[in-house]
Amino acid sequence: MSSITASLALSLAGVTVMTFLAAGIAIYWGVAYTLEQTAREEMVGKLRIVQHFVDEVVQDGNLETLRHHIDDVMTGHGELTVWLLNDRDEVVHGGLGLPVRQLREGDFEVRTVSGKKMAFARKSLENTGSLQLRTAVIALDMAPRARLLRALLYLMLTAGSLAMLLTFTLSLQATRHGLRPIGRLSRQAATIAPNSLALRLDISGIARELEELAQAFNGVLDRLESAYQQVRSFNADVAHELRTPLATLISGTQLALSANRTQVHLRATLESNLEELEGLKSLVNDMMFLAHADHGTVVQDLVDTNLRPEVQKVCEFYDALLEDSGLKAVIEGRATARCSPALMRRAISNLLSNAIKFTAPGESIKLSLTEHGRIAEIAVANPGPPIPAETQERMFSRFYQADPARVRSGDSHGLGLAIVSAIAKMHGGQAFCERADGMTRVGIRIPQ
Template sequence: MTQRFSLTTRLTLFYTLASATVLLGLGWVTSLAMNQHFEDLDRSLLEDKIHLIQEVATKANSPQDLQNRLNEVLHSHEGLIVHVQISGKTLYETAKFELPNGYAGAVGTDLKSQKMQSWQSAGHQYRALGMLINSELQNDEPLAVWVALDTKLHDHFQTHFQTTLMLYVTLATLFSGVLGWMAANRGLAPLRIMRTRAQAVTSNKLEERMPVEAVPVEMADLAGTLNDMLDRLQEDFRRLSEFSSDLAHELRTPISNLLTETQVTLSAKRSNEDYQDVLASNSEELQRLARMVSDMLFLAKTEHGLALPSRESIAVEVEARALFDFYEALASDKDILLELVGSGTVGGDRLMLRRALSNLLSNALRHASPGTVVSIEIQSGEGVEVTVSNHGPSISPEMLPRLFDRFFRVDKSRTHPESDGAGLGLAITRAIMAAHGGGISVTSTSGVTRFTLRFPKSESLVQE
């Protein structure tokens, strides 16, 4: 299994490796520059000695005179080796040494064009230059002059310098690693703060947030995104808690009614008619539970994206008139007039559209004042808007955003003698509109409440 390193360790290792690379590169460049510098110095020294020998050779009267003169000018130069030949015979030499193979015949009269040779012999490193010098000593034969320099002093200095440099690079790399760890540890401190805050978030403590202002700019976006996520989680958790409480309350009432009525009936002998009445009452409660469960299953599907069972072109005014026929008796009992204005065609599922309109129409009839008008107004344009309005008590503005929550009722007493609904109608309507690619909104001012359904263009919906 591959070992996982912390981000601090990774940054420290990266910083240490980068520092070591830079320091080693700097040391390598320095060594190259120093070696080139010594090479230039050695060549300059060798050229000076050749010029000196050339000057001495022009003044010498005989080979013996040349030897004497060279002894006088060269005896004090430590590490310098001079070898002079004439006609293949050694005329003068300061010490015995062997020229590298092929070098003896590689000399010419142009000193600048001569390549400085380097070689090792008997544990010593040499650099040498050679040149042919014109002379009048022996039948105008040129002198073959080789000047070599033992570079042991340079080598000793470079070896000492490289050892010191490696020691410095090693210590500097370790020091850089420590600094890198301190910088990474300090730089990642905001992440540890964020981790601590995140660990403090529990189901009972969702108000913790990331310190956006206290973290570097690079982490501010992450902290802000996490705060947004926590806001959504807190809101969803609140809604889920309320939903669970409401669901338990809604289920408790019919179950309690069923249990109480059944226990009372079984407590004594009853006639067949009494049993039939109890069963009929239980059937109503069970039907209400079944509708509630069906609605909950429908809403659960919307959490994962509700797909339309079928798509077709629907004339909204036709569906509205069919609903008017169904609710006409209820409207007459409450002395309410039903009114339809406009027409329009939408694309979608007919049964789902009728259910959405039915939820709004039944809700409008339930809360409309006697002697008023409940209207459905249809407008066509960029899309189709269907507005269901009624006259009655206004809904407070703070309640409007929550009307589409599950089990939410403006009436907190939960007493609804005129309806057996569970407070899911508007939530289902919003889910149906979302499935159609539209939306729903509500306004309530001056005693008039309006629910507006907005459908997209039929062409765009069919193309999806």
């Protein structure tokens, strides 16, 4: 298992190594370049002095005087060596050891015949007269420079190693200290259990970067608690809805078995049981549909659909119920959307069925189709008193019935509007309920 503390400490140590390495290379080459330039300038200066001495002794042609002057100048500069060459490239001053055959214009470092590494510069002498000198060569022993660079390299390697070790140690301690709030949040999270979902992480006094994480985690807990409560409520509602039809089935069956019954009575009992079973089947199918919607099922069979014919089909299906209820359905407007026609008909059917239950005889139910930008709206409006705000907030919840006493049909389980909301979400839209022009409008809005 990887450790964030160790990873951060190693990362910081690695950054330190890379920084020291880059800085060390820059310093090393900077010092090397500076030493080279200093050596070049020193040798060029000494060559000018040699030329000056040549100019002084050229009149009397005394080579020994020139050698004496050069030796005096080189006193205290043991790293410097001067050679004087005649026009046949023979050494007339400076002794042996000059790599004459290796000297080329542009060279800076060469090795002498004795193997010593030296930096050199050369100058063609002018106006040498009877001295018959042509070239002056000056060389600088590179050993001290090499020792200095080697010492600098060792120093940087040692300092870099110590810095890396120190950085890793301090980074380890600093990271542990910086990650303490995470440990505190982890301990708080460990105390949250199904019976204590109301607990939340304490975000007071934590770092800004962790505050967003803690808030997101608290948001997850909010949704988890809501889902948990919904499941508990859902289970209780399902048990409540199933209890009555199951009790009816059991009591009817027990009564039929309690004595010898005629074939007609037994047939009536079976027909009653079948009716209850059909209701249970409808309830189970609706619950399965909502379960699929909760799992994020997306509609696959999307087609560009003219919604008005779909609304007309639903109204034709409800013609008999509308006539029996003394109601009239009016369709207004047009709209198109990319949707599943079957699901749209189901949503419209549930909306119209709900409106029929809560509309007084003699009234009209208006089904309107409108388009707002790239949004298609399907709304079913019916006259009546305003719906309380609390009811509007809960009317799309499962098994919710605002006023069961007003429901005319006994086959309602309070899932109709929940299915409408689920269908809207499956199409990327949402359900709505609003009051306008003395009528209650309930419907869905989906993207086109």
